[in-house]
Amino acid sequence: MSGTEAAVAQVGASGTLSADPAETYCRVREHSRALAAPLSAEDCQVQSMPDASPVKWHLGHTTWFFETFILTPHARGYVPFDPAFRVIYNSYYNTVGDKHPRPERGLLSRPSLDRVLAYRAHVDAAMRAVLAGTTQAAIAPSLRALLELGLHHEQQHQELLLTDVKHMLSVNPLYPAYAPIGEAPARATATPTPTAGWTRFTGGLVEIGHDASESTAFAFDNESPRHQVFLRPYQLADRLVSNRDYLAFIADGGYRRHELWLSDGWDRVVREGWQAPFYWRRDDEAKGASGSDGAWREFTLRGLVPLDLDAAACHLSFFEADAYARWAEARLPTEAEWEHAAAGVALQANEGALHPTAPDRVGLTQMFGAVWQWTASAYLGYPGFVTAEGAVGEYNGKFMCNQFVLRGSSVATPAGHARRTYRNFFQPEKRWQFSGLRLAKSL
Amino acid sequence: MSGTEAAVAQVGASGTLSADPAETYCRVREHSRALAAPLSAEDCQVQSMPDASPVKWHLGHTTWFFETFILTPHARGYVPFDPAFRVIYNSYYNTVGDKHPRPERGLLSRPSLDRVLAYRAHVDAAMRAVLAGTTQAAIAPSLRALLELGLHHEQQHQELLLTDVKHMLSVNPLYPAYAPIGEAPARATATPTPTAGWTRFTGGLVEIGHDASESTAFAFDNESPRHQVFLRPYQLADRLVSNRDYLAFIADGGYRRHELWLSDGWDRVVREGWQAPFYWRRDDEAKGASGSDGAWREFTLRGLVPLDLDAAACHLSFFEADAYARWAEARLPTEAEWEHAAAGVALQANEGALHPTAPDRVGLTQMFGAVWQWTASAYLGYPGFVTAEGAVGEYNGKFMCNQFVLRGSSVATPAGHARRTYRNFFQPEKRWQFSGLRLAKSL
């Protein structure tokens, strides 16, 4: 996987296409295939819940994106691989026409995985022909924008592919692993995690967001326009909330004390019987035992493993993150506070790590590459935000309702995909993403 | 009703208790009874949907509030009217203990309306004894805060009582009226509504919110603290969107064009078959006819009446307001923009009007007393917001999730209840409140 990572990192480094767009295209596309490589056709078939999609669908849909938005309108004489795929692999673009119902993606045993891979090869060949000989400088701006959007879209689905596979494996009582434990990268450190310190910010009138007029780097439309926000003085915890921290919350009755929760969150706790993070499992033998910390295991992409106490707590909903923060007499940062703090922080990718670990140094750490961090900010348009025309305009704006913003990136985020201005967003009850939290306080 | 209104207006005038707290208490409480007076015991019994409550429950619950938070802890020797009421009339205060399930409030034929009125008399007598001889100056601050909270709480339920009764009557195929048409106040004007103009604001770093440290006037906790917000230059429409405006949106395919809607809103339009505002009904005889504007009637508290084209459009969800604004190439104002614009606007109450009318003058109008105005702002805590300790702390903070802020007040808001800093909030799909919209644009 290393060659791919290097190339993708190249995209990441400049935040844009490398000098050779065709090469970038091929490397990003190859990474999707590499992620699916450990999986059988059956693994790629299953849709384990309506929120998730089958791996096969991810592989087809990302291909459909290039076919629909680049090849069909821009490549002369391009012949679609299969007209039926226009409906099957449309996710949510009403402008494009009919869609196969989302909860029924897992019902399609045909096209087979082999045929989807042939679809990828067909589209990739056509894309290579389009990009042949094109340099970064020469590429038409409209094509270039669509190409970059398509590649970042593919990278988003690379992360979803991992989170969806994880969920699918987790509902299997056999708890199969995506990757063998032996492949785990060496743990960065065996030394105890440093106590979390705080980093202080004076706030004031600051700017956040992507400045499309000043930068040629890629960003999604929802990161614009750059604008001013007034911040009171605040501080951020140097590291993420760890499993050890979160166990203390549970031990203190965190899931039984309504006063710690938002009303909708408490309803969810009661109705769904939440007692711990999404993928924690009590060891069967330990049931009825003393309830010591050792009783918990965590399901990871490497299977069911003992809980790593110093690793970042993961697969938390916004409701859990918010309740934890209230219990800790702190709060979640706003997205503006987070972005302002991230200004000087280096981007970091942990592709292949598959699960967060403990921080490996002191100071403001784990901003990127561990878990997405819930913020206190509802996902809304920035002042002056305008949705793009046409189908591509359905990308972000229409979801600005009843979701909260997450910042940073995770172990499942491909190299080169993270940005300091990136706005990820999910509904507050969702738990299957690599999501955790960092505490904030007002000064 | 006029005596009551005068007294309540007195509360409103000062934004706080009048010189004689006992008199204020009696007048606010009496207003609830007056609102229920046109209704039979059967009318007061029915709960027409889980969002709504029976009138009888409103009358009991507001009484329970004074009994639970003032009389039981603070009035020596107070004997609760009926111990069972502690559970039956608890709305959502987990701290207070068990609650009767909200969707089952309409199942309780006992206690009877008569007994609930006796409960009110019992509690009112005890409250009068507590307040006897107390002047505004002499009243203990903690008691005073609870008294004001209780009275504003009662006023909130006065508005809900009207919206809930309206819904209950609307599901009856007989379309009964709450008040006869003959009682309608004289229409302010028969002259055509002026074309909406725009009022411009330069923005900048402005302050919004209630300053608890500087003001003795009452405000809910969610209006604090006062804080700075940076606003870009903007303009607000001088008047609310009217039924005539909204008909143009419908005629232009507003309910059939997905691109105008948020994704969750479009799902709702399709699933529930939305085609017009909540209480609009097509005239049966007109079905299949040319679809002229005259075909629509609107259900009001005075029964089913021809649509008043110049009146403010009403009973819109946030989704509809947002889609309308997008169609009109404008947007909803943020709550900060709205509050900043309201700084110089006189509060206005339309108690007894029961339905919005056309604006009666030019300039920035209908900010208060017509319909609540959806804003683009999610309902979240202000910077530095802290929830109060104990049961009273469950009043506002725990609902800060998946709701949008409405500003202003409506024809159903009791006199003296509105404030420029008031933050009303509902989920974006809700339609049974007196809710509409005012357009905004960036400059």
Next chain:
Amino acid sequence: MSGTEAAVAQVGASGTLSADPAETYCRVREHSRALAAPLSAEDCQVQSMPDASPVKWHLGHTTWFFETFILTPHARGYVPFDPAFRVIYNSYYNTVGDKHPRPERGLLSRPSLDRVLAYRAHVDAAMRAVLAGTTQAAIAPSLRALLELGLHHEQQHQELLLTDVKHMLSVNPLYPAYAPIGEAPARATATPTPTAGWTRFTGGLVEIGHDASESTAFAFDNESPRHQVFLRPYQLADRLVSNRDYLAFIADGGYRRHELWLSDGWDRVVREGWQAPFYWRRDDEAKGASGSDGAWREFTLRGLVPLDLDAAACHLSFFEADAYARWAEARLPTEAEWEHAAAGVALQANEGALHPTAPDRVGLTQMFGAVWQWTASAYLGYPGFVTAEGAVGEYNGKFMCNQFVLRGSSVATPAGHARRTYRNFFQPEKRWQFSGLRLAKSL
């Protein structure tokens, strides 16, 4: 109530209209009013579940039946009381046109109870005019058939009125009583219930069902035609299963042993957490105590009372009756076995008893007037059964699916309504009727 009972018993005695149809009509109709007399307008308003109807609706619908099927087609110049009632009080007659949705019957605060009583008076006056001077001999056969159907229909709703009121009161945490305990009829006996013996039948080719060609007595269409059935030798328990019997089933793990239950029944037990008959309540003080029999109370129309161990077990679903029988190494009787056994048994009514008691003698007892008895027979048409033409044909036949037959009658059945050939029917999971069981065994 005694005068009414006498008259209604007169209907029962002959199984048909008395010599004076007008008098019979008035007495049956008056009984409905008498049943509603202890209730407030609020009590008559509430619909506590979709299966149940408000008392006010029962009073209106039974009146609608006479207006729709007798007065409108047969009474010259009859003017309907209110055209809107045609829809509001239609239960399930598609032939008659639109219906108000069943689960929304409780939402109609208007028409008021007073107006429904006026409706009854209006229709009764018109009916009296139709029947004036008519004798049993002179009445036209078609009118007579409709009149009898209308009266038996009214009696069915009299039983439903009581079962529905009981449910409505049971969901109120105050557990109000329909009738004071003091009004309870003297218990028949304080002597211990005799041990249940068995009555044997040799079976063979027997006849069951109503013979419409030979009898002028009234019967519903589903009781015809009389036909031959072959029965193996069998025996029936002399008395109904008592609460004491049923407690032994519970104590032996009846609700925890899947092997005793039909698959659909077990799903219901698990999903709804069944642990005892529908209206049994554990005494709060006794929770956590030794679980002695004294811990149970039963909600009755006279309020929450200690469980009467010798009374017939009541408010059981078919699933519970079937599981009990399997546990007792017996089975439920078929409806043919039951009817064959009932041939020589006197009809008995317990109007006003409101709750079953212990049997008062030895031999085959409690066939009528205690609780309806679940049979092993699915509710299907008899051989040669034909549905009547028109709206009246919707009375019985269209419900012949997924229901089981109950035989006998209950304490809630009005005097004069029971018949040996009567086929009552409900879905197997229903529990709110006065339903219990009698054991059977093959010989």
Next chain:
Amino acid sequence: MSGTEAAVAQVGASGTLSADPAETYCRVREHSRALAAPLSAEDCQVQSMPDASPVKWHLGHTTWFFETFILTPHARGYVPFDPAFRVIYNSYYNTVGDKHPRPERGLLSRPSLDRVLAYRAHVDAAMRAVLAGTTQAAIAPSLRALLELGLHHEQQHQELLLTDVKHMLSVNPLYPAYAPIGEAPARATATPTPTAGWTRFTGGLVEIGHDASESTAFAFDNESPRHQVFLRPYQLADRLVSNRDYLAFIADGGYRRHELWLSDGWDRVVREGWQAPFYWRRDDEAKGASGSDGAWREFTLRGLVPLDLDAAACHLSFFEADAYARWAEARLPTEAEWEHAAAGVALQANEGALHPTAPDRVGLTQMFGAVWQWTASAYLGYPGFVTAEGAVGEYNGKFMCNQFVLRGSSVATPAGHARRTYRNFFQPEKRWQFSGLRLAKSL
């Protein structure tokens, strides 16, 4: 497939195991594999609705049956293939312990199809060892009973495998075929279907059911005991209702006339929008056209094909069959009438046909091998029916509720599986089985 068929036919011929139980075992088991042979691992993975199971699950569950009920208790030293399979492949046997939830069978990508086939090989080897050298005469009666039950159980799942695959393929917008059209057996006849005549029966006291004491042939427990039933004179239609017949019902408003339907059926028609049999599809091009018969296609295991007007109507629910019969002024036969009529009819299998065709001769035809025929009989225990002890007792008895009996067999029934006394059963709304109807009339 012909070798298998021959062997299985041998079972069918005698209604029991052939002289060589091991050979019979192998041939029945091999047939399951043969049915799955045209399918990919992805096809075998999908569960398209909770009623259906993945092919992979059928292959595993039938194997689990032999492992659990024969090998584990009876084969010394047998080592289960994988302890986890005990839960994963338990269908509904509460006695055996935990079950994987039925609606989640399609979520298990592991074990893979390859591993399930290895499981089959492991169990088959152990079974062959148990049966080695055993002759029909020598085999222990208890083992023989379990072996026959296991084989007939496997054959039931062979039919379900085909119906479930058909459903899975039908929800795919590509409408893939299970078998190519070219493989279809030659149509029996191109001559017009003869008009349906009637065959008359005098009825009387007849016997139906399997006589376990007199016969060594296999039958399920629900076919016993043999018992007497009294039948009135009746006649059965010589052939099944055809697609041509059913089109006339549709054209006459069959799906729009409430009076033709049972109440529960009509609710289903309205709620689910039924307009034709389950797998009929209107040709897209023909929409809005004259609605001629040619507009309909039918999805079959050979793909979407033009409707064969003379073939038996198929994939009808009981509700549709019942409504059709009422429209045709006839009725469904009872199961006793059907079985009595079948006494002299030869069993016929159409393995491999995959879809019903027209009758190929006159007289009473299509009793077996076309479609299962809904009867008017609820699925209940015969007089004297007793459930077997232990887990095997969960096979049939616990489902005797809210289902109707179907008689005969279908094109999907394996050779050797049908019996004249066979009682198939499904809920009245189910449509995915090969189910149709034959008319009956009383004389």
